[in-house]
Amino acid sequence: MNVKDKLKQTADLLLDISSLLMVSGANTNRINLSLTRFASALNCQAYSMVTHMSLVLTVTDIETEETFTRVKKIPKYQINFSTISAISKASWSALRDDWTLTRIKEEFDVIKTRTRYPKYIVLIAVSFAGAGFCNIFEGDYINMLVAFISTLSGLFILQTAHGRKINGHIATFLASFCASFLASIGVFYNLGEHPQAALATSVLFLVPGVALINSFTDFLDNNILNGMVRFANGTMTVLSIALGLFVAMLLFQLN
Amino acid sequence: MEEAIIKLLEVSIWSGIAAVGFGILFNIPRKTILVVFFLGFAAGLIKFLLIDFKVNIVLSSLIAASFIGIISSPLAHKVHHPPVVFSIPPIIPMIPGYYAYETMLSIMNFTFMEKGNPERVVLIDAIFFNGFTMLFILISITIGVSLPLLLSRKETVKKNIGK
Incomplete structure (x- = not known):
């Protein structure tokens, strides 16, 4: 996988994670914190602009300094503290155990499918x-x-x-x-x-x-x-x- | 005396139940429900105990909310959930709903009363008293719950940058 592809996938994943955090009711600092943690586990740097309706994210590869920028619209707001908690835990594990991109993606898919209380x-x-x-x-x-x-x-x-x-x-x-x-x-x-x-x-x-x-x-x-x-x-x-x-x-x- | 203690405990237990109810609305993780109940209970106990000792409701709300803010950070490290899960649901029962209602009632009466009626002055007094009490309680619970979190957060941010 070349660097461009890797950056593209990383940006998509980080945008998905941060937009989920945003709609679940996390504050801006927590979103930036999670972005930094996941990005440093993936050997990238993430620079973001978080607004209420859309997210702008640039990821930079630490070695080649190549960059990739993408914008995402934020979906409907629905407060969900379980999601915030699960993403926070995942970000710590990713940092500690040096998770790969696919491992983070798998974990994120599990978090996304979690149900709410009936x-x-x-x-x-x-x-x-x-x-x-x-x-x-x-x-x-x-x-x-x-x-x-x-x-x-x-x-x-x-x-x-x-x-x-x-x-x-x-x-x-x-x-x-x-x-x-x-x-x-x-x-x-x-x-x-x-x-x-x-x-x-x-x-x-x-x-x-x-x-x-x-x-x-x-x-x-x-x-x-x-x-x-x-x-x-x-x-x-x-x-x-x-x-x-x-x-x-x-x-x-x-x- | 005994009656006052029973009343205090009853109110605190209902505070805990209200905290859990809102926690479930915000979809908190299942394992934290009991913790949220006890935090709501403790917040209610502190607030109403201080009110019983004739402390102003604004100050007692600030103290109870600060307690939640201070304790939720070490608790987060122990139970492995971020502090917001513990800090927001227990302070929801402290929202000054009754003052908001009284403010609205006074504004409504004021608006529909004919001009020149001397009772309008009484209503202005009620609007200001209830409105500002509500505002100050809201400010004190947000400061109480978020300031300790912000102060204690520097540590984790630093660790993260060093990595």
Whole structure:
């Protein structure tokens, strides 16, 4: 295999890895770190430009100094910490045991095919999280039940909307509206001791926590542009949530 | 006294459950679920204990989030998963949802109230108090969780460059 071919394959693999990291919710520093680790295991140097929508990568062979540049569009975002964890582990092993290109590719194919938790488990777990939130904000067990049901239906709407490829912000709005509508019924009939807590917590499963925290760490790492993009994205999501809550509260005249 | 302790434990356990729920939404590895639960539990325990001792909610959130940030780095080396897996899910239960809700409610009432009503001043007070408390809690949890990670990260980066 000549150097050009090797560089081309390396660039493709590194781009696949970094775009998977990006959509899984890694911050910019972690992507650059993984790129550097894999590249140094393959006797190359990688220079990258990571943006929200596309990746630009140049790999340089250390011996011949030949270069190869390629651009890749980033696919749909879906947070997945298992992937980040597996790629991080693979990058350490690659560095320690001097993995070859084919070995890294094999490992990456295994990581790509890993499944997520089944939808119903996610639904139940997140609904329990919603109930837990309600307890944290001083709701009693009736309020927690309301929060559980609202979160369950809101998340179900979100999952269905994502399955039908509806625009993300509209999906968030629909989910937020559905969840707060159900919780508003609890406030309207004054169920439990603290029905407002159920309404306030019913939409919290939509909060873009990962985007906002990554935006902040990007700012601290001097990746200002990426941080701004993540922040703007997170703010848009928060606005969609607020709009859904607002419409539901307006319908029930909860002043 | 006993009642307060039971209440504290109950809230902390629900914090742990909320952390695991969000962890599953973010698809954390199966082996880390128990660790995430205990971290969420510990964060809730610290935060609500400090609130019981009349510490301001902003400061107690900062301390609890810093605890998560500090402990997730050595934990990552021990359990062999990157620190983000442990640091993000446990702090999600600290998101100031109730303050956000109160802010929105006050803004809504303010917008629909006719001009000249003296109650508007009360609403402005509520908007500012709840809005800024929410903002400061958000800032303190992000600083608390990311600053220790950034400070401790230099080591691994150096090792990598030396290689």
